[in-house]
Amino acid sequence: MKINNEIKIGLMVVVSLILLVVMTFTAEKFSFSKKGYTIKVQFKDISGLTLSSPVMFNGYEMGVVENIAIKEGKEEVKIELTLWLNQKARLRKGDKVYVKNLGLMGEKYVGIVSKSNNAPYLQEGAFLIGEDPVDFEKLMEDGQGIAKQLNEVSQNINELLEKNKETIDEILVGVNETLKNAHSISDDLDDLMDVNKGKVDRMVANLEATSKNLEEMSLDLKLHPWKIMYKGKDK
Known part of the structure; x- marks a missing residue:
């Protein structure tokens, strides 16, 4: 029985060594051949x-x-x-x-x-x-640094807005008033144009008639220049 146990142990050692060699070659993934x-x-x-x-x-x-x-x-x-x-x-x-x-x-x-x-x-x-x-660690450090800087910038902007809140409100009120005045002026101009539309139209018509008369007179003088001489003698 003792001899049989020793044989079994010896066989187990041999098998283990064989497996170790096979695993080594498998780990290397390439054979020497x-x-x-x-x-x-x-x-x-x-x-x-x-x-x-x-x-x-x-x-x-x-x-x-x-x-x-x-x-x-x-x-x-x-x-x-x-x-x-x-x-x-x-x-x-x-x-x-x-x-x-x-x-x-x-x-x-x-x-x-x-x-x-x-x-x-x-x-x-x-x-x-x-x-x-x-280097992912360096990337993480750089990202954290950028995030910290952005946070500081955001805080500075918030502080600046808080400090100048009243001034900003006044500016916004002034802008609103300016816009209202601009709309009022625009409405007044529209009303003025409506009231004087007839007068403006008559003035434009008169100017057009005068311009036409001058053109006709100029053309007549070019075609009959002696009329100037006759008018001079009449005087």
């Missing part, structure tokens, strides 16, 4: 990306994050990723590389989008600069 190549991509921030995170090429999973290294520069620290890519994922110079989430709160992944079909292909060990992910 598949051909591929590696490239290096540098970011300022990878937002929680980890080893073995997937690499999506134009939305299709074609690789994994093979290594993550910290590179200290003169001015700032960079994060350098080594990406293993299936040989079918042929990257070109100028392709866009970024870090994103699978879904709203899903795992991180490296995304690659091809930009040009005319650019040369990248070779093994090529180096790219990635586009850093959006």
Whole structure:
């Protein structure tokens, strides 16, 4: 019985080791038999990306994050990723590389989008600069700052209106009075035009008649200029 128990325990250990190996290969998502190549991509921030995170090429999973290294520069620290890519994922110079989430709160992944079909292909060990992910915390801080400023502006406007409430009321009353006076003047002008409409019409008619007489006289003198001479002799 004791030997049987030891055999069972041994078998369980072996099976566990086999499962562990299978799970490791499954997590890597690519078998060693598949051909591929590696490239290096540098970011300022990878937002929680980890080893073995997937690499999506134009939305299709074609690789994994093979290594993550910290590179200290003169001015700032960079994060350098080594990406293993299936040989079918042929990257070109100028392709866009970024870090994103699978879904709203899903795992991180490296995304690659091809930009040009005319650019040369990248070779093994090529180096790219990635586009850093959006810093949501900074966006939230900026949004809170803007909201605070808007609130302060709103308070200042309210205070200004409150302080000048009486003046504004007086201005509004004055505007209303001015509008009433304007309407009154307009009505008076209409009445005046109605009362003097006949006189105005007669004046216009007289002016038209006088103008017509002058035109006829001018035409007559042009046609009979000697009339001026006769009138001079008569005098």
